[in-house]
Amino acid sequence: MSPDVVSTRPLLDKLGVKPGAKVAVLELDDPPFLKLLRERTSDITAGKPRTPCDIVFMGAREPRDLKRLRQVKSWIEPNGAIWVIRPKGGRSALRDTDLIGAGLAAGLVDNKIASFSDTHGAMRFVFRLRDRPK
Secondary structure (H helix, E strand, O other): OOOOOOOOOOOOHHHOOOOOOOOEEEEOOOHHHHHHHHHHHEEEEEEOOOOEEEEEEEOHHHHHHHHHHHHHHHHHHEHHHHEEEEEHHHHHOOHHHHHHHHHHHOEEEEEEHHHHHHHOOOEEEEEOOHOOOO
């Protein structure tokens, strides 16, 4: 897809949120997104979930916010994902390379990028297949 083509897929489909998914949200104050999420699943936790979940949406504004990836990876199922949501472009103190480096340091790899909104982008992190907990 060329850079000037905008995806018409619904946001939650792009982000892989299936109906009934178990989701945790951390440091992400986005009422329209949370409303969309509640229309797709009722299993949403603000902060650390009691049991592993399918997807964590984690807001990040500064490089220090990425240090949480190490802890947050324990919140997901072996085949789960963490989406890091950050400001786009020049508005952001974070670059793609910052996110990728933090993911690797936490034992995760990035495998997808999505436009989250007009102002924010998202990068998905997962366990490498060989590193997935049994």
